[in-house]
Amino acid sequence: MRTTKTEKLRLFEKMLTIRAFEEKAAELFGQNLIPGFIHLSIGEEASAVGTCSVLRSDDYMATTHRGHGHMLAKGADPGRMFAELFGRTTGYCKGKGGSMHIADFSAGILGANGVVGGGFPIMVGAGLSIKLRGTDQVGVVLFGDGAANRGTFHEACNMAAIFNLPLVFVCENNRFASTTPADFALAGGSVSGRAAAYGIPGHSVDGNDVLAVRKVVGQAVARARKGQGPSIVENQTYRYRGHFEGDPQKYRSEEEVKASRRENDPIERFREYLLREKTLSAKREKALREQVAAAIEKAVDFGLKSPEPHPAAALEDLFVAP
Amino acid sequence: MVEKEISCTSAICEALSEEMQRDASVFIIGEDLIAHGGIFGQFSGLPEKFPGRVIDAPISETCIVGGGLGAAMTGMRPVIDMHFADFVTTAMDEIANQMAKIRYMSGGQVKVPLVLWAPDGGGLSAAAQHSQSLESWFVHTPGLKVVVPSEPADVKGLLKSAIRDDDPVIFFQHKQLFAHTGPIPAGEHLVPIGKAAVRRDGRDLTMLTYGRMAHLCMEAAEQLAAEGIDAEIVDLRTLKPLDFACISHSLAKTHRTLIVHEACLTGGFGAELAARIGEELFDELDAPVTRVAARDVPIPFSPGLESYVLPQVEDIVLGARKVFS
Structure with missing residues (x-):
C-alpha cells in the first residue's frame, strides 16, 4: 500500500494526538477529575492509527474498554470524548456511558464495550447487515489477546467464515489480559494462528510499526470489501500503563516496561523513520507537537466547561418509545 | 372485518x-x-x-x-x-x-x-x-x-x-x-404493546394472568361460577410496559385478586404485581393478594412429577377459594 508524505504526516499527527489524549487522561484521573476507572492504550498507538487509516467513515468499528485510541483514529472528537470521561452532557453518551462505553454511530463507531469479547457478536451482525443491504462497507472488530480466549471470538470467526462476511478481526496482543500473561493463557501461542481452524487468512504483524499495520490491515480490508471474506490480523504490541490507572502491576517488572519504551516505542520509531526519509523536519515536528498539545488542551477545556447532567436525565434514553 | x-x-x-x-x-x-x-x-x-x-x-x-x-x-x-x-x-x-x-x-x-x-x-x-x-x-x-x-x-x-x-x-x-x-x-391486525385484555368480565375476583395460564384461568372461572364466584380474567399480554391502568380498573370493581403464572413462585412476575398492588391499590383490597405459580424446583421430566410442579386448574380454583376464605 502506497502512503504519501502527507498521509504519513497525518498518521504521525494522529499517533501524537492519541498519546497526548491518553497522557492527559492519566493526569486528570490522578487529579480525581475523571470518575470511575480508565484503561489507557499508551504504547499501542501504531495499531490504532494503522488500522483505522484504511477504513472509510462509513465502515464499522467495534472496540474495547481500552478504546480511546481507536475512536480518535476513526474520527471521534476529543472534546466530546473528554466530556464523556468527565460525565458531562456534551459527552458522546451524555454522561451515561463513560470511558468504557463511548460510541459515535455517525463515525461508524459501534461502541467500546465493558465486556471483554463483547464486540465480536455485534460485529458479526454488522457484517450480516452489510451483506443483506448489499453495500461495500467493511467491519473491523478490535480486541485484545485476552478476548481471543472467549467463546464469542470462536463463534464469531466461525460464523464470519461460513457467511463470508466483510469483516477483519484485529487483535492487539499487548501481552497481558489484565494481569494474565498471553504466554500463559493463549493455547498455541498465537491468535492469528487460530485463523487456520476457520479456513481464513491470519497474519501476525509488528504492531508498533504503523506502516506495517496499515499495509496488512489494508490488505485484509480490501479483501473483505471485494467480498472475499474475513481475516484475522494480530498486531504484536505492548501496553505501558497498567490494565487500569492505579494498577500496581505486580505481574511484570518496571524494567520490562522501560525496555519496551526505550527500544520499541511506536511513535519514536515512526519519528526516526520520518526524519530519516526527510518527510519530517525538526521544525515541522515542533509545530505538530504544539498543534496537538493545543488541540488536547482545548478538548479538555471544552469537557471541563460543559454542564453536569440534571440528575433526572438518568431516566432518559432507555427506549425510543417507552 | x-x-x-x-x-x-x-x-x-x-x-x-x-x-x-x-x-x-x-x-x-x-x-x-x-x-x-x-x-x-x-x-x-x-x-x-x-x-x-x-x-x-x-x-x-x-x-x-x-x-x-x-x-x-x-x-x-x-x-x-x-x-x-x-x-x-x-x-x-x-x-x-x-x-x-x-x-x-x-x-x-x-x-x-x-x-x-x-x-x-x-x-x-x-x-x-x-x-x-x-x-x-x-x-x-x-x-x-x-x-x-x-x-x-x-x-x-x-x-x-x-x-x-x-x-x-x-x-x-x-x-x-x-x-x-x-x-x-381479516386484513391488517395490530395489537399495541403495553395493553392488557379482559378475557372474562366478573364482579368478585380479578385473576391477573398471561400466556397459557390465561386458558387455565378460564376453565377455573367456569368451575368457580358454579360456586357463586364471578371471576374477571385480565390477560396482561405485555409484562413490560405493564398496563397497570387495566389492573387498577378491574380491582376497583372486584377488590380481590389472584395472580396466576406458570413460572416458579419466588421472584416471579407475580411478586412484582403483588408489591405494586400493595403500594398503589391497598385501599381497594378486601383480601390479601394471593398467588398461584409453579413450585420452586426445576421442571421435572416424569408427567406426574411435572403436573405436580406446574399450576393446574384445581390449583387456581383452590387459590380463588383461599381469597374468599
Missing part, C-alpha cells in the same frame, strides 16, 4: 409474512429454519417466499442473538429465533449487557429494533432445560420490552407491533399453545 380461525403457529407465519412483505429490512435468523420451517414449523413457507431473508445459522446462540443485535444497530429489523426460551442462557451477555443497554449507554444515539422470539413453557415432559418460563429475568432488566400472548390474534397482532417497534422486544410464546386456534380479524 370478517373473522377466521387460525392457530398460534399460523399467526406467527402470517405476521412475519406480512411484515417481511412490508419492510425489506425484516429478516429471521436462527437454527434449523429452512429445512423444517423452524423446529415447530412456525416459519413454514417463509424461506421459499423470502429467499436469503430466513437465515440458518450454526448452533451459536451467542452470535445469533449478538448478530441480530449488530444488524439492528446498523439498519435492519431482525427477528431472532431462540429455538427454546431456555437457551437464552447461552446468549445472556448479548441480551442483558448489550441489547438492553446499548441505546441507554450511548446516550440514545442508536435504536435497537429487534424481536427475540422465544418458545417457552412446560407440560410436554421436556424436562428442566426445555420447559422454563423465564420472563421475570427480562422484566428485571431495564431496556427490554416483554410480551407473552395467549391467543392467536394477539400472537399475530403483537408480533407485528414488536417488529415495527424501535426497541428490543422479548416475545415469549408457549409451546403448548402452538396448535391452539382462535378467531382473528
